[in-house]
Structure formats: structure tokens, C-alpha cells
Ligand SMILES: Nc1ncnc2c1ncn2[C@@H]1O[C@H](COP(=O)(O)OP(=O)(O)OP(=O)(O)O)[C@@H](O)[C@H]1O
């Protein structure tokens with residue numbers, strides 16, 4: 001449960017949290033004497049999730065925890081020694097276990113800081129080092145970064161729909177297991193949620209926690225009035241009454257009665273929660289009752305299968321909801337349960353010490369990989385973000401300063417000076433040692449908020465968003481194009497015209 005661990009604490013190694021094929025390849029590299037051949041891999045997704053225009057990078061801190069703790073412990077090795085092939089013999093030879101026992105990560109990792117707005121094809125993370133080591137990290141890095149990026153993005157969308165109203169994440173009960181629940185709470189906070197109902201996430205990550213009460217509280221009393229009065233007596237400083245157990249608007253009237261009593265005792269009604277029915281109509285009527293009763297400051301919290309589209313729609317209907325409780329559809333990324341992030345080899349170093357870019361072909365242009373040691377350069381003006389360029393650090397940025405769409409090379413855009421630009425992948429680990437300062441979650445959350453503000457609203461909209469310009473540096477594009485030609489038809493590529 002790396003994701004569940006607080007930062008800056010020793011973690012158990014999760015070296016076996018991987019697909020077996022990473023270990024079969026590692027074994028192969030070791031047998032061939034290629035274990036230490038330098039290589040570079042990139043972790044990226046191809047399309048932003050939810051048919052949206054952007055993603056929020058998340059999961060880096062838990063990924064760093066995983067990398068820092070990475071080693072094969074004696075009991076891991078003992079387990080690996082039990083694995084056999086189809087002849088019943090051990091999969092790995094004993095000397096490989098000695099190698100694994102001694103293995104310490106020596107990789108360099110560069111990454112987009114968490115909370116950075118990210119787009120398709122851009123590396124969120126780059127791992128460079130001995131090929132065996134880079135390969136071993138693939139599965140866990142994808143597991144951590146894919147999920148947290150997905151949920152942070154979903155949360156950003158939900159918060160965008162809430163337009164400044166606080167969103168409380170209520171997802172734990174329907175999240176995908178224990179770690180799914182904890183890491184969803186963490187990522188949802190990065191994406192902009194104001195609080196979580198998840199108390200352990202509050203303790204581990206310092207996220208504000210909030211809670212009302214359930215229908216069971218009301219049902220356990222003979223009457224709703226008794227239930228509210230008893231709750232107010234027990235917890236006068238946290239009274240949000242769930243008003244829909246029997247008749248919602250009657251429930252609001254009852255909340256007002258108890259609110260008056262609370263006030264006479266020096267406390268204030270925090271609000272009511274609506275959890276069923278027509279949330280637009282009920283919130284408008286509830287607002288009238290609360291205002292008429294002298295509780296214009298009381299909040300109306302709504303929950304019940306909410307997501308960004310329902311919230312947007314409720315806002316358009318004039319709903320008087322001031323706080324949004326969002327659970328299942330946020331913590332499970334209900335409409336897109338996985339981000340298709342991948343981890344691809346970009347280059348290997350040959351025996352002469354030269355880097356050789358590597359390419360994976362595909363029938364789909366978007367799935368043909370991008371070779372090189374990649375970096376992402378973001379261009380901005382005072383108005384906001386204007387475009388991103390993926391370039392190869394070996395070749396540097398071509399002086400033509402043109403980006404070419406990786407999916408459609410006829411689409412090009414020039415990125416002339418004097419735009420402000422910055423490289424998004426920054427050093428996180430060098431030679432296996434963490435070099436980046438750990439960031440408070442508040443800082444990460446604020447970064448996401450700030451970056452989203454600098455993104456044009458047309459790119460943020462839910463329906464058919466405008467595509468943010470991301471392209472390959474023209475030099476990288478030409479190199480990739482030549483590699484594609486050569487891989488498809490070596491003979492054509494070998495001719496002078498080819
Ligand atoms: N005015 C509205 N416009 C659009 N969607 C709404 C509106 N009011 C509620 N919804 C949403 O419609 C769905 C209605 O849920 P559902 O059919 O389960 O009814 P319910 O009133 O919640 O009943 P239950 O008592 O079973 O909870 C929820 O996703 C809710 O958020």
C-alpha cells in the first residue's frame with residue numbers, strides 16, 4: 001500500500017508489485033550481460049480522459065516513495081525461487097537471485113510536478129538508467145500514476161462544474177478497495193476537492209475531513225425531530241441535518257426549528273443535506289425555508305450520484321446548492337475507469353556510448369511511439385498557456401521553432417520567441433537518490449488550480465473541447481518520420497530520395 005503511506009516515512013519495498021514479464025525480461029537482460037545498458041523510458045497517456053481536453057498529473061509523490069523503497073527483500077527472493085517454467089524447473093537461476101538481492105536503483109527520474117496540466121503524448125515521467133532497472137519499474141509506476149492522474153482529472157472537472165462551490169469527496173465506500181479509496185481521496189484533493197469524508201486519508205495526507213450523518217441516524221429514532229434534536233445535543237458545532245429520510249421539505253422545516261434552539265444555546269446551524277429527489281427544485285424550496293427562518297447563511301449540501309455533468313446541469317437549473325458531496329462517480333472515475341497511460345522505450349545507448357532512438361510502429365499513427373530522450377516545453381504568454389512542444393534533449397529544439405502534430409503532420413504551429421517557455425520534466429531522482437523536495441499537498445493543489453486558470457476555457461469545456469496545441473519539435477518529427485519510413489520499408493529508406 002505505498003499510496004497509503006504518509007510521505008517521508010520508511011515504506012516496505014513493493015518490488016514484487018509487478019507483472020511477471022518484467023522479471024522475465026530482467027532475467028533475459030542479465031543473462032545476456034545487458035543489465036546495465038543505459039536506456040530511457042517515457043510514461044505518457046495518449047488522450048486526456050473523459051473525452052476532455054486536459055489531465056492533471058498526479059501520483060508522483062507515491063511513485064517516489066515506491067522508488068525509494070525499491071529492493072528485493074529475502075522473502076521476495078524466496079518467493080521468486082518457487083516459480084517454475086513449463087518443465088517444472090525454476091524460472092530463474094540462483095545467481096540471478098544474488099543479483100536481485102544486491103540490486104539498488106541507480107536510475108535518473110525526471111517528472112512533471114504533481115498538479116501540472118498535461119496533455120496526450122507528453123511524458124509525465126521519464127526514467128533513464130540501466131535497462132533492467134527501468135524495465136522493472138514499468139508496472140508499478142503505471143499503476144500509481146495512471147490512477148491518481150485519472151482521479152485528479154475527474155476531481156478537477158467536478159470542481160470546474162461546481163464553479164467555486166466546495167466539493168467534498170465521499171467516495172470511500174464505493175472506491176476500488178482500500179488503496180483505491182485512499183489514493184482517490186489524495187488525488188481528488190489535488191484536483192480541487194475541498195475535503196474528504198475519508199478519515200484515514202485526512203490523517204495520512206493532511207486533507208481536511210468533513211462529515212454529516214446518515215439516514216440510519218434518523219431511522220434509529222421514532223421521529224425525525226427527535227433525531228435532529230439528539231444530534232444537535234451531541235454535536236452542536238457540526239450540525240448538517242440530512243433532511244430527506246421522510247419528506248425533504250418537512251425535514252428542512254424541522255432543521256430550522258432545531259436551528260433556532262441551537263442559536264439560543266450559542267451555536268449555529270451549519271446546514272442541511274439533500275440526498276434524493278429533484279435536487280434543483282428541493283434546493284430552491286429549501287433555500288426559501290432556510291432564509292425565511294433566519295438561516296440565510298446555512299448551507300445546502302447535495303449528494304446522490306453526482307458528477308460534473310449533473311452539477312453543471314443543476315447549476316443551469318438555478319439550483320441553490322452551496323456544497324457538493326460527490327462519491328462513487330468521482331472515486332471510481334465511473335465513466336472512464338482507467339487512464340490508458342503507457343511506458344515506452346525511447347532510446348538505448350550502444351557500446352560506443354551513443355544514444356540510439358528506438359521506435360515502435362503501429363497501424364494507428366497515434367500509437368507509433370516517439371523516439372528519443374524526450375522533454376516537454378510549455379509556451380506561455382501573459383494570457384495563458386499557448387502550446388507544448390515535445391523535443392528530444394539529444395538534438396535540442398530545432399531553430400525553426402515549429403511543432404508538428406504527432407497524429408497529423410500537416411498540422412503545424414510555430415512557437416516564435418519571445419514567448420515565455422519552461423521545461424516540464426524536472427529532476428526528481430538522480431542515480432537512485434531523491435533530489436526533489438517533497439511538496440505539501442496544498443502546494444500541488446494550488447499548482448493545479450493555477451494551471452487550469454491559465455488554460456483557455458474552450459479547452460476546459462466538457463463538450464467537444466478545443467484541442468490544446470501539442471506537437472513534436474520539427475527536428476524530432478523529421479527524425480521520427482525517417483525512422484518510420486526505414487522501419488516500414490528499409491529499401492525505400494536506403495535510397496537517396498527515401
Ligand atoms: N434536477 C435535476 N436535474 C438533473 N439530475 C438530477 C436532478 N435532481 C437529481 N438529479 C440526479 O438524478 C439522479 C436521480 O437518482 P435516482 O433515480 O436514484 O432518484 P433518487 O431521487 O435519488 O431516488 P432514491 O430515493 O432511490 O435515492 C441522481 O444522479 C441525481 O443526482
Ligand SMILES: O=P(O)(O)OC[C@H]1O[C@H](OP(=O)(O)OP(=O)(O)O)[C@H](O)[C@@H]1O
Nearest residue numbers: 170275303304305306325326327328329
Ligand atoms: O452518491 P455518491 O456520489 O456515491 O455519494 C455518497 C453517497 O453515499 C451515501 O449514500 P448510501 O451509501 O447510504 O447509499 P444511497 O445511494 O442509497 O443513499 C450518501 O448518502 C451519498 O448518497
Ligand SMILES: O=C(O)c1cccnc1
Nearest residue numbers: 170197210211212213327
Ligand atoms: O458525511 C456525509 O454526509 C457522507 C459521507 C460519506 C458518504 N456519504 C455521505
